[in-house]
Amino acid sequence: MSLLRALLITHGELGAALLATAEEILGPREGLAALSNRGLSRDGLVAELRARLAELPAEDGLLLLVDAPGASPHVAARLLLGGLDSAERGRVLGPLTGVNLPLLLTFLNRRATTPVEELLPLLVERGRAGILL
């Protein structure tokens, strides 16, 4: 996998805003995209996801990040994964729910240097650690 890309699937403009904010902090980064569920049915959102996956360069992987567990972006991401063959499935990671800024910044700083099997648990840890009382 030469580049692990990320697709943020969210309500409204949350994904685009998170990406823009992360790039304000870290500078421009490659391989990032956002997809809003706005105006899309369940099947419409899955079709959009399939189209995005079809554009994925053959040598790259893709991490699906979604905002809320059980919401339509999460359901659509799981439906997408359920319909993939094993070769495609091997290139798609997640979906990881509850995406927030600490999680996204960690992804961007560590994706090139951390093995995938360690990266996902690290993202979960950093995402949770970003919530303090």
Add this chain to the structure above:
Amino acid sequence: MTKAPHWIVRVDDRLVHGQVCVGWCDTLGIRRLVLADDLIAACEFERELYACCPADEQSLEFMTLAQLAAALAVPPGETTLAVLSDPAAAETLLELGAPLPELILGGLHHQPGARELANYLFLTPDQEAGLRRLSARGVHLIGQPLPDSPRLDVNRLI
């Protein structure tokens, strides 16, 4: 005055999702959800997909349309929100003898050839014809994505 436990039947092409679990059920204190769809009721993968949607205090039951039609014939023990994927499912409920005084049209999103009644409500000619049949059979059709949204009188718009 507290309203007696009753059924709320909603059409939503996203089925069970945030607007349903949080926007309706959490806001109104509804703890029982039903997803009525013959394909989903028969598919373990689909049932598992939706099992994580409700909050801990909410329960989600999967029913066929025939099961929901039977359930609608009696008042529920607690107010229950039932979700259908399409107006055609509501017609099936009527054909099965279910009482259906009111149908909430909560989300039918854009697709080719669909007419926009509201930014959450797009109707294909087939769906609109189905809703006209429901209207002719006395079903009050309400466009309403969320409990606080204005109630759109769809019977007058189709």
